[in-house]
């Protein structure tokens with residue numbers, strides 16, 4: 356785990372003062388590190404009968420698509436507004452400053468299908484909870500969520516709650 360942690364660069368005051376940005380690009384560029392990271396992310400979900408992995412634009416796509424392949428699942432992208440052709444279903448959510456929206460194809464899931472939500476970083480939890488609302492709105496069942504990095508000083512995990520398991524590979 357320390358080897359993986361060493362491949363994530365902490366960038367102070369980016370993109371704004373006071374934020375420590377977790378840069379995952381050195382990990383992606385390391386063939387062995389990236390492969391190990393995906394294998395470890397997949398481990399807790401091997402017997403969870405995940406039919407579809409869905410991930411959040413844009414860095415979530417990198418881990419989500421690889422994880423879908425590792426689990427033998429399909430992949431559904433949850434996208435920023437205006438990127439998907441209609442018909443789409445959307446959820447709006449609050450950010451620290453302002454608000455944002457996630458969209459998915461209206462027919463993305465079959466009723467009750469088992470979905471795992473993936474993102475790169477869990478911070479305040481607003482994005483991951485919005486993704487859960489969107490998947491539920493589309494009639495699928497959220498079996499859990501998986502993130503590469505949890506920022507443990509922030510309330511993301513509390514906000515997610517204990518309705519479905521949340522796995523984080525690394526915590527800072």
Ligand code: AMP
Pocket residue numbers: 374375376377378411414474475476477478479480481482483511
């Ligand atoms: P939140 O909704 O506050 O949990 O923020 C999660 C989203 O913001 C994820 O999609 C991350 O890509 C991004 N994010 C938040 N904080 C950081 C950080 N310190 N470093 C990198 N990405 C972050």
